[in-house]
Amino acid sequence: MASGMELAPFRQWQDFFPGTDRFAKPDIKDLNRWNNRVISNLLYYQTNYFAAAVLVFLIVGFMNPLGMVLGGAVVTLVFMGSVWAGENKAVIKNFKKKNPSLFIIIVLGASYFLLSLCGGVMVFVFGITFPLL
Incomplete structure (x- = not known):
């Protein structure tokens, strides 16, 4: 190592x-x-x-490979966005320094919110396209 x-x-x-x-x-x-x-x-x-x-x-x-890939992609994108925002926006950078635990909770909450939106969309798309098959 x-x-x-x-x-x-x-x-x-x-x-x-x-x-x-x-x-x-x-x-x-x-x-x-x-x-x-x-x-x-x-x-x-x-x-x-x-x-x-x-x-x-x-x-x-x-x-559930699709859900796993989708979940991994959403969490990665939200994390990358939070890192970018933390480096380029002074307000977010200060908030991140003062409240690191709360910042992580917000990132996880945003990931959960986006995953629930994507999951709902995927169920909707599957519900429409499945009868067509």
Whole structure:
């Protein structure tokens, strides 16, 4: 890997996805400890999480390839548009610096809105063209 980074090894399935005996109720009163626990878990099992995400992505891609391509294209275009706007518009750049989490939520919301519009259009077009076949 680049610059001394190493890929974390795969952990055993029983260790990664345990039964209920391995789970403990988090202490909501100690948020710092809970945060450290989540970060440690993500770092320790990062390769397992990545493999699970790729597997789910492939399954959904095989079940609905058009939706997956359309969704990927919309999210990519919205993200690229937000990066362009953040670099070229001072108001958006300042907003992005002051509220990065809110900016990401807005980008995801815009992606969801456009996907719902495209999904509705695709259902409408399919509903009209399917009887013609």
